[in-house]
Amino acid sequence: MFFRNVWCAAEMTNSCRQLLLQPGRGYPNVRVVFRNSIHNSRRGGRRTVLEPDPLSQIQIESGPLHARTLWKPLFFTIGVTTLSLTGCVIWEYENLRAHASSFLKKPGTWLSAQQRKFKTHLQKAEPGPVTKWWRSLRDSEKVFYPILAANVLVFGAWRVRSLQPYMIKYFCSNPSGSSRCLPMLLSTFSHYSAMHLAANMYVLYSFMPAAVASLGKEQFVAMYLSAGVISSFASFVYKVLLNQPGLSLGASGAIMSVLSYVCVQYPDTRLSIIFLPMYTFAAGTAIKVIMSVDLAGVVFGWKFFDHAAHLGGALFGMAWCHWGTTSIWGNRDKFLQYYHTLRKNDTGR
Template sequence: MALSRMLKLNEICCSRYPVFPQYNSCIPKFSNNVRTFRRVSHEAKSKKPVFESLASPFQNITVNANNIRAQNLWKPLGFTVAFSSVCFGGAAIWQYESMRSHAISMLKQPMGFVHKKTHEAHLKAGSWRRQVNNWWNSLTPGERVFVPICAINVLVFAAWRIPRLQPYMLKYFCSNPGSSNICWPMLLSTFSHYSAFHLFANMYVLHSFSSGAVASLGKEQFLGLYLSAGVISSFTSYLYKTIARQPGLSLGASGAIMAILGYVCTQYPDTKLGIIFLPFLTFSAGAAIKVIVSLDLAGVVLGWKVFDHAAHLGGAACGIAWSYWGNELLWHNREPILQYWHELRGAIK
């Protein structure tokens, strides 16, 4: 009963689900399709030493610790570097295409003709479509980036509620350094939430900071930072779990959100922040990020199991580093990529 209560508390409170202290209890196997989880009840009955396992956020899952080895980190490290490079390269190309499309539309079409065609398109569309268009046009650039991210998270949350999909969700939407599927879950787990409160809390924080971040970075650079930070935070969690020999599932967007939080708080340290339930309490963004990072660092050093503190630190470090060096060292030096894409695009025509 005590274990059940602790697991329920973890489901409600964790931002990225960590693992609990070790339990060698009889936990039935959830699915034959998930290689990293195994039935241990027969081993307990025979009094043979079972694999050292840690309880996951799901009450009937145990995670095998024997598959966690340092040599297995090379593959996720390569995936992290490659995916992050693709993210920022794709963001640069996306920005190029957006600017090119806008320039062509302004040069080739008179403004009166554009307005006329836009008005005709609205008339042809149904009422529901006009309402959706009006709603979408009323959003800020930050909200236009937030809405698709939130929608994906809600869809994945709904998928967790379907019993037949849960083996696949465990396999692909939970990051685990001991799993045979070790790379793509690093990304997919950042869109995965098992608890409704977990989903609400992460999306609320993302919505609060997305407008400011998009205004500073632009939608292309924002999305590149968000996606790459999600994978980097997952790799940081892998690294910590491997060093500490603490297997377990992790899921949630907090690693990527911590990167956005770290960037905004570092870029605008004098911005006043507050807590939704304590509106009278305000503090500076610079102080907030220092406190958050300090708590996560203490969690890593002291081995706290409340959050996936290593993933939080990886995401925050990514956002803070981008604030100091990202624009100058990487984004402002993207001309070679744009030049190559411009020549390639011309060659394709």
């Protein structure tokens, strides 16, 4: 299995924007400073006029970074992970049940059931173009496009000035803000920069086919959502330990889990950089280099990217490859028996 033209560089990152720390009452007041180049515009074709950055005027909520503030994020991480796994197990069960029911409602009359289904299909109107397109997609694409749509929708919301205070509060992971838990999940679907969004979605699209083929779409979604909050929590822990407040956003923590899972599951797969396709390298080597860079960023305190979130996501992906598929997802039979009994009692069949 080969993955060609995969961009294995800085796109697997959370946009951790530069922060301007101002003295406050016992702890710093944090204000986001975005690059002016994002907001440059050329008027009259003669000169560049710098427009005032609307985000630079928004004061970011801040508070003291104490270890006790990690309890709620920890419980939220455990809760989201549990709900993701439970929901996706039920999703898989319902998909299998719906698929099996079309063949096993009456085992002795399978052929006649198929004939009736074929006649009914002929009588129905021709499906629309959207339905045809959706049916033509692979399982990995049916998972990717909803994720892409959610990210694009949030990206569009960032462009609405009246929504920006709410975007910063709820779609940026901030351990010193008044709202800590919900942004841990929502920030994984949040991108302010178009380049950041495009790079992350490109990497996700490149590695999803292998991950979904190995895990199945239900288990993949469970791993992806869990990795998002776990990488956010890893960032929280790092910032609290070093007492460095800051905002993080982006899907790269979750994407790092997908990347590390594929690289560990298929270590001999050959990867290449998009601009240098003539140079290839093994996936097992690539993940070691990427994690080494993130580890160095954590140790030396590099602040351009959220290296702690990347490292947390990558470690979770590796752990899921070794233990998650067998020890967690593989032991879902007892829950499925309970859910099957509960569903049978509720529906009577």
